[in-house]
Amino acid sequence: MLEILLFYLGDLGSGKTKFTEGFLEFFGLEDEISSPTFTIVNEYYKNNLYIYHFDVYRLEDLDEFYAIGGTEYFDNGICLIEWGELIEPILSRYIKITINKDIDYENKRYIDIDFKGDFNEDFSNFNIK
DSSP, X not given: OEXXXXXXXXXXXXXXXXXXXXXXXXXXXXXXXXXXXTTSEEEEEETTEEEEEEEOTTOOSXXXXXXXXXXXXXXXXXXXXXXXXXXXXXXXXXEEEEEXXXXXXXXXXXXXXXXXXXXXXXXXXXXXX
């Protein structure tokens, strides 16, 4: 059972969708990327791996997330969730990515990554270059 949940926080235009594009490019899916703003979730499949890209900005509450079967995706692949703070209360193990724009430099971003819940993996040598 694979359960990898990443969710992003950030103002409009901070780069949440761009971050997802970079993530999907790693899997060779750069030609298939689109924002799920109106569809709520886009599904991608590559090398026996499902990747689900959610944008829950338009959902009113958790009940709507449950109604679309949102939690059913969690055990089936990697879930990338924009505006994830809406569903944070139901998550037990996830990676929270906060993206902030620099107020002085339009193209500069600050990214905070927090591991929430029980991660048995050793991330002590985790590096971003």
